[in-house]
Amino acid sequence: DPPSPPGPLKFNGTKLVYDRAHPWKSLERDDIRGPCPGLNTLASHGYLPRNGVASPSQIITAVQEGFNMDHSTARFVTYAAHLVDGNLVTDLLSIGGKTKKTGPDPPAPASVAGLNTHAVFEGDSSMTRADFFFGDNHSLNETLFKQFKDFSNRFGGGFYNLTVAQELRHQRIQESIATNPTFDFTSPRFFTAFAESSFPLEFFVDGRNPVRALSMDNATLFFRDSKFPVDFFRAAAPTGAAFAQDIFKAYPIAAGKNVNGINTFTPDPTSADFSNFCLLYTNFVTKTVGGLYPNPTGVLKRNLIINLRYFYAPISDAGCTELFPYGQL
Ligand code: HEM
Ligand code: MG
Numbered sequence: 001d002p003p004s005p006p007g008p009l010k011f012n013g014t015k016l017v018y019d020r021a022h023p024w025k026s027l028e029r030d031d032i033r034g035p036c037p038g039l040n041t042l043a044s045h046g047y048l049p050r051n052g053v054a055s056p057s058q059i060i061t062a063v064q065e066g067f068n069m070d071h072s073t074a075r076f077v078t079y080a081a082h083l084v085d086g087n088l089v090t091d092l093l094s095i096g097g098k099t100k101k102t103g104p105d106p107p108a109p110a111s112v113a114g115l116n117t118h119a120v121f122e123g124d125s126s127m128t129r130a131d132f133f134f135g136d137n138h139s140l141n142e143t144l145f146k147q148f149k150d151f152s153n154r155f156g157g158g159f160y161n162l163t164v165a166q167e168l169r170h171q172r173i174q175e176s177i178a179t180n181p182t183f184d185f186t187s188p189r190f191f192t193a194f195a196e197s198s199f200p201l202e203f204f205v206d207g208r209n210p211v212r213a214l215s216m217d218n219a220t221l222f223f224r225d226s227k228f229p230v231d232f233f234r235a236a237a238p239t240g241a242a243f244a245q246d247i248f249k250a251y252p253i254a255a256g257k258n259v260n261g262i263n264t265f266t267p268d269p270t271s272a273d274f275s276n277f278c279l280l281y282t283n284f285v286t287k288t289v290g291g292l293y294p295n296p297t298g299v300l301k302r303n304l305i306i307n308l309r310y311f312y313a314p315i316s317d318a319g320c321t322e323l324f325p326y327g328q329l
Helices: 037-044 056-067 071-085 142-156 162-179 189-203 216-225 244-250 277-292 298-318
Strands: 256-258 265-267
Touching: 037 056, 037 216, 056 071, 071 277, 071 298, 142 162, 142 216, 162 189, 162 244, 189 244, 277 298
Parallel strands: none
Antiparallel strands: 256 265
């Protein structure tokens, strides 16, 4: 069976994480990196397997140990990703593209294609990665990263801070509306977009620094080189998407998509949003996971049941009704 997730950190304060036991190493042939600068960095320092293929337990341990992500957020995000992009039989997930290293594939329509897979977790209007419609949705895009730095200069005095996060999130959404005919900003992307705009403030700023402002030198290390700054200390306390709602409130927008080409953004009332968190869980289980696994059998079905429980556990106090689309063990 897939093992129970690891618990919270025993010591959950700040500490040196770019230590002797975790040297940065450049990529070797076949090492995989993907759309998430956090996981890329953890892999390049050996908090995750350097080849970029990991189990959910390894990811939960690494994001807590290396960045002090809080236990609930770590579990919820990791099992969400694993359910749609990972191999539920071998318990392995690629943090980037599809690879044989995750083992034999289950029957279609499941794809087990790693975090690069578009529309199940990865989504449009990322800050430093292009929309899938334009091709590469996972590598650092130099034009977008230049815009990231321009916005940090214009709105943050050379630093990525909350104001920059708000302005840039809005800008990226407007760009996608105006240029990407397939732009989709419905759940889960609606949530992950605001959460990920918050993450650099929480996780890429040194834990000894009380000011939530990320320098462009350090942003370049994380986003481009998958590398901690020298002497880097992780966040001072466990944290999740703390500023997501603040970023949303600066420019509130309904969940929706371009329905008929560019500039046809239309709200989708069937999507979850901040006023209906349980619908995120419900739609993800029934539509997203259910679409990939309409009729599982054997070990696959058993492990779906187990992973869906691990996915629900961290939100069990949110008052959402737990779903058992594949029954219970
Ligand atoms: C983006 C997965 C933890 C920072 C992403 C994306 C995925 C992902 C699939 C791409 C979404 C998109 O932009 O289209 C995960 C998983 C995690 C995790 C499964 C497990 C807990 C973290 C942590 C950090 C982080 C701990 C920070 C230390 C980011 C940032 C982005 C991102 C900043 C946005 C990149 C951009 O917009 O250009 N993550 N992530 N993530 N992740 Fe993670
Ligand atoms: Mg994206």
